[in-house]
Amino acid sequence: MSGFWDNIDFVRDELQKVNKIIKRKVRCSEKTIESALIDIFDNNGKMLRPGFVILAASFGEYDSDKMTQIAAAVEMFHNATLIHDDILDDSKIRRNMKTVQEKYGKEAAVLIGDFLLSRCMSLLTVCDQVDTIKGVIRSMERLSVGEINQMMTKKRTDVSINSYLKRIAAKTAILFSLSFFIGAVESRCSKDIANRLKKIGFDLGMAFQIKDDILDLIGDRTFGKSIGHDLMEGIYTLPVIYALRHDKELEEILSSDKIEDLNYLIDRIIKNGGIEYSEGLAKRYTSKALKNIETLPNNSSKLVLKEIALQLAERKY
Amino acid sequence: MSGFWDNIDFVRDELQKVNKIIKRKVRCSEKTIESALIDIFDNNGKMLRPGFVILAASFGEYDSDKMTQIAAAVEMFHNATLIHDDILDDSKIRRNMKTVQEKYGKEAAVLIGDFLLSRCMSLLTVCDQVDTIKGVIRSMERLSVGEINQMMTKKRTDVSINSYLKRIAAKTAILFSLSFFIGAVESRCSKDIANRLKKIGFDLGMAFQIKDDILDLIGDRTFGKSIGHDLMEGIYTLPVIYALRHDKELEEILSSDKIEDLNYLIDRIIKNGGIEYSEGLAKRYTSKALKNIETLPNNSSKLVLKEIALQLAERKY
Secondary structure (H helix, E strand, O other): OOHHHOOOHHHHHHHHHHHHHHHHHOOOOOHHHHHHHHHHHOOOOOOHHHHHHHHHHOOOOOOHHHHHHHHHHHHHHHHHHHHHHHHHHOOOEEOOEEOHHHHHOHHHHHHHHHHHHHHHHHHHOOOOOHHHHHHHHHHHHHHHHHHHHHHHOOOOOOOOHHHHHHHHHHHHHHHHHHHHHHHHHHOOOOHHHHHHHHHHHHHHHHHHHHHHHHHHHHOOHHHOOOOOHHHHHOOOOHHHHHHHHHOHHHHHHHHOOOOOOHHHHHHHHHHOOHHHHHHHHHHHHHHHHHHHHHOOOOOHHHHHHHHHHHHHHHOOO | OOHHHOOOHHHHHHHHHHHHHHHHHOOOOOHHHHHHHHHHHOOOOOOHHHHHHHHHHOOOOOOHHHHHHHHHHHHHHHHHHHHHHHHHHOOOEEOOEEOHHHHHOHHHHHHHHHHHHHHHHHHHOOOOOHHHHHHHHHHHHHHHHHHHHHHHOOOOOOOOHHHHHHHHHHHHHHHHHHHHHHHHHHOOOOHHHHHHHHHHHHHHHHHHHHHHHHHHHHOOHHHOOOOOHHHHHOOOOHHHHHHHHHOHHHHHHHHOOOOOOHHHHHHHHHHOOHHHHHHHHHHHHHHHHHHHHHOOOOOHHHHHHHHHHHHHHHOOO
16 A cells, blocks of 8 residues: 555554455455455555545544444545446556456456446445445446446537546445445444535545646656546546637547647646646535534544645646 | 236236336437337237236235336346347347347447336335345346356357256246246245245246257247347357267367358257257256146136246247
């Protein structure tokens, strides 16, 4: 796991337990599945979502065995959706590693994703709140609808900011939100606190995805993602959608069959204020989250949450 | 729905309710998803599995609203797995219709399957027995492992009968079994009756799949499946595995790069007793099911079950 939680002892230690649970749950008689999944979880990014589960749960009656299991399920769910997403986007590399679909083929990737999903669901049977399982199901539903929508609106230069916001809600914010919510309800937080945490998760997710989309255009290339990937795939994110409103030529270039000079395109997007506008909107979501964090009961998790919100907003990769 | 249950008024009427529930549940703001799913369920085969749920439930305290909802979930689950399976097998036609992957592409098919799965899960929240959801999850897990195993053993002429039996258990028998089991436990049948129905479902499923694999080689071509599809794909089913034991030349032909004369191959499989052996094994599973059906309490569903077991064993398509 990357060093994102390194300074937050409590979460870091719990996430080590989460990793152990995941390693146990991806064991499988079919060794192709097992080794594909071990590769993924040996190299599983920031572990934001399971960290959120744990943080939110610490606002209630924290039960380590239960919470680490739920956090593992959430991380597995997220990765199952990534495996299926990579099939869609025909992505070859994720986190500097070959994707499952690149290494084992699209066909195997479908099943490996399904398998991981079933293992994630089996962990969730530990949950005793009916809202939890409903939330996961709803999130899965929204994700698939959002992705299909993204597929269907590919290369459409008339896509609205509103439709973009819906898309990233489905893609990212809903699972962020759910991670906070599950942690809260499963640790018996009050309804009011659980709903506040849910909102905080949502806004952090929106800010996170907008930032991600900015970094896809102007970010550091060391993260293992190539620059301009979405743009080349015909997926127009906020900076592009905003710039398109002010730049007829950009529309013409995008409508032509082949993009020849990516850097020239990105320059036009910057010049037309696409990045600036997007940075502004991301900041607004972060501020909204921070404002809601302020209303939470005072404890160390609240301080951590504030710190995390700022760190995510300022990240460079 | 095809006429399979036409003579069994009670099941037929309940399945009409099931169809209405499915139609309602596949509504989606994303019209590509909705129309793909409506096409499938306008043309959804025998509806064996939801019929089994209803039949099994009638051994307990039958609650129509609940049972039709569960039956709908089971049928949706089955079709979600078929959508993903067709990606794997690169199948172009199912039930005389273009498959989702052929019509909308493999990428969309992944998501449409995921969406259907999430809608199926949301229906299952009506279940109040923890064994039910666990059973569905376990079935999903076994299915994906079984399919991966099938992929990995493609074109291997040394595959054992035992490995074949495991594969078809995962592919078919487990969901047949689960359909009976869910119907029974959710209608509060005794544990003993539920377990007997579960076994009956398993054996019927094994017999059904062996028969399916026989029909894939020598069946009537009007069902919308091409003959020898599995064989051409390098998936060796029971008749082939059995014949391989007695025919060195068959092994050589299969090991060569291209199969030129499918009819010649099928003739060799027949001559080497592959079909006869498989028919025998299918009959043994059917007999076992019939013997267990005999031990059930006397009621009209028991008679129906007997009838169904025989009908499935004798079917020509």
